[in-house]
Amino acid sequence: MRMIRWLGSYRFAILLLVCVLLFVITGTIIEEKSGSHSLAASWVYESPLFLALLAGFFVNILLSALLRYPFRVRHLPFLMTHLGLLMILSGVFVKTLFGTQGALFLKEGTASNSLLLSKSYALHLESKEMRYSFPLKEGEVQTLTDAPFPLKVLAWYPHGEERFDRWFQNDQLLIAGLPPLEVLKTNTFPPHPTFRGEIDIYAIEHNDPKSLLQSFHPARPTLIAAQLPSGDEWLSFFSPNQEPIEATFPQSGAHPLVLFDGGFGGYGVTFADFYSKIHRRLVSIESLPKKEERRPILRVLAGSEVVDLLYDPNHQALMWPCMEGHYLIRFGSQILTLPEMVRMREARALAYPESDEPFSYECAIRLDEGEEKWISMNRVHESKSGHRFYLSQLTERAGQARQVQLIVNRDPAKRFLVTPGGIILALGIFGVFWWKKRSSSSSSSPPSSSERTKS
Amino acid sequence: MFTLVTSLLLALLPFQEIQIPGRAEGEPCWVLRPTYRMTLPSSWQVTMTPAPFDTRLPIATVSIDKEISLAIHSFPRRAGQEPIPPSAQVDRWRLQENFLHELIEPVSWGGFTGLYFEGQSKSRAVYAWALQLDEELDIHLALTTGSIEEKEHFQQMRSTITLKATGPAMVMEAKRAQLHQAIKQFELLQPIVLQ
Numbered sequence: 001m002r003m004i005r006w007l008g009s010y011r012f013a014i015l016l017l018v019c020v021l022l023f024v025i026t027g028t029i030i031e032e033k034s035g036s037h038s039l040a041a042s043w044v045y046e047s048p049l050f051l052a053l054l055a056g057f058f059v060n061i062l063l064s065a066l067l068r069y070p071f072r073v074r075h076l077p078f079l080m081t082h083l084g085l086l087m088i089l090s091g092v093f094v095k096t097l098f099g100t101q102g103a104l105f106l107k108e109g110t111a112s113n114s115l116l117l118s119k120s121y122a123l124h125l126e127s128k129e130m131r132y133s134f135p136l137k138e139g140e141v142q143t144l145t146d147a148p149f150p151l152k153v154l155a156w157y158p159h160g161e162e163r164f165d166r167w168f169q170n171d172q173l174l175i176a177g178l179p180p181l182e183v184l185k186t187n188t189f190p191p192h193p194t195f196r197g198e199i200d201i202y203a204i205e206h207n208d209p210k211s212l213l214q215s216f217h218p219a220r221p222t223l224i225a226a227q228l229p230s231g232d233e234w235l236s237f238f239s240p241n242q243e244p245i246e247a248t249f250p251q252s253g254a255h256p257l258v259l260f261d262g263g264f265g266g267y268g269v270t271f272a273d274f275y276s277k278i279h280r281r282l283v284s285i286e287s288l289p290k291k292e293e294r295r296p297i298l299r300v301l302a303g304s305e306v307v308d309l310l311y312d313p314n315h316q317a318l319m320w321p322c323m324e325g326h327y328l329i330r331f332g333s334q335i336l337t338l339p340e341m342v343r344m345r346e347a348r349a350l351a352y353p354e355s356d357e358p359f360s361y362e363c364a365i366r367l368d369e370g371e372e373k374w375i376s377m378n379r380v381h382e383s384k385s386g387h388r389f390y391l392s393q394l395t396e397r398a399g400q401a402r403q404v405q406l407i408v409n410r411d412p413a414k415r416f417l418v419t420p421g422g423i424i425l426a427l428g429i430f431g432v433f434w435w436k437k438r439s440s441s442s443s444s445s446p447p448s449s450s451e452r453t454k455s
Numbered sequence: 456m457f458t459l460v461t462s463l464l465l466a467l468l469p470f471q472e473i474q475i476p477g478r479a480e481g482e483p484c485w486v487l488r489p490t491y492r493m494t495l496p497s498s499w500q501v502t503m504t505p506a507p508f509d510t511r512l513p514i515a516t517v518s519i520d521k522e523i524s525l526a527i528h529s530f531p532r533r534a535g536q537e538p539i540p541p542s543a544q545v546d547r548w549r550l551q552e553n554f555l556h557e558l559i560e561p562v563s564w565g566g567f568t569g570l571y572f573e574g575q576s577k578s579r580a581v582y583a584w585a586l587q588l589d590e591e592l593d594i595h596l597a598l599t600t601g602s603i604e605e606k607e608h609f610q611q612m613r614s615t616i617t618l619k620a621t622g623p624a625m626v627m628e629a630k631r632a633q634l635h636q637a638i639k640q641f642e643l644l645q646p647i648v649l650q
Contacts, residue, residue, distance in 0.1 A: 109566015
């Protein structure tokens, strides 16, 4: 009983408050030194010790209320205050355990219900017929048993980056998986491809390769790679049943080329999908940036092939081929399918009057073809299922439809714990003051005539 | 009776949603399915003019207070054919009249990108939009698998679009905000799901 009294005492409450204060100071120092809120959160605010402190508060508040038993009417405001606090604390636990937070990427005119969960890892596999997702735990080496082929996570590297080399180096065309191909300097098409395989490859140097194509009608999938005198690179891909695709790659920077394999999953793959890998390197970097910016590299064994994958949290990069191009693979975030399909019609920047300087961004969305809502960073829309949508980022490129990143979160406890708890707490606090005022005014009022008579 | 009540109730609404069919290029077109939609003020008179092949004719016209005419054209293309660039449409409009004042701006909404053209002569004004589908969405539609009918519909969705409002300059100026707001409601009926 002494133990229970101590747990419900104000001494225990003060001890908990001091501990929380020390934790918060530590968290602030970590955040200031590292510049990373995520690091401070994972070391301090999401640590089991900090959660134990919150549980301690729960026990303290509960016991301090129960110790007033037997309850009287005057205890009502006090009990309400404690009940409100308990509900809010329970809400925090429920949100931590079962809450949802993620990002939804939408281009104008598109719809999606695939929410990419924050701070989560998953391996995604895709064939022309099926899609598979395997949730991963950070740092855990495991065999993925439900995969359609032997698939094993071999290693995690804490942070890395992707580097792409140019197609042409020293008058040779470099395509990983193939020997370097000699570039032919010609004004006409060579009679035979430089390389003949699943696709034909022509490696040429020419100042206007596009002009060569007018009389070129290949019957087989064909890649033409041309080195321009300016040093830029030009690629064109022909497939008998598809539109030819061509692109120029200026000398500066990396420029991905997106090709489609008969609508394979509806989105792009690199040339690699057609023939092994392009020249790509993943480099593990030792100096770690802020935790939020870290991109781990995952080494997996797919069949008998070792594949290195860079973490792609927003699923913006292309999937990578494996199993001789029969599957595409991505190391990304876990996907949650939202109950509503979200469609975005328009995104826009709001500029200051007579200026191009934007002060805010907004976008128009519809949930399941319902009423259109404009949302922004500060204008949140909450769906019937309790998901809250707000605009986090707008990407604008000349000649392209705008793309937005929506942050979506759901607090399952909000409606039945946090909001009612807050109301009960507010009423309780009001009741405490009202009761005090009432009792003090009744004790200081002059005695009635009957009381005077008695005395 | 039910239809009458529904029509009366719809007439009371300030806005109407219209669905516009697309059209096909040169090839047999089995079904002209509703392809686009727009939300317009109920007082605007909409006339659907299904023109399966002739791109000189609009697919829909909207009459605003009997003074402004908004014509919506779609320009379909065969698989592999390049879309008509919005700049070519704007160049064509610029040659149609001697405008005293001209304005050209890039625009983007509903998955379309393109150019907005505004021209004003002494008494008349033109507000026009030349649109084409965003390249990524266009390629996605070009290569999305489906039945022959679905593929045909995807091809119709890939058409370039023009929306051109003409009318007396004063009336156009008075209706500018309402027109711009209504035009921005133009979108594909069926959203494109990339993933």
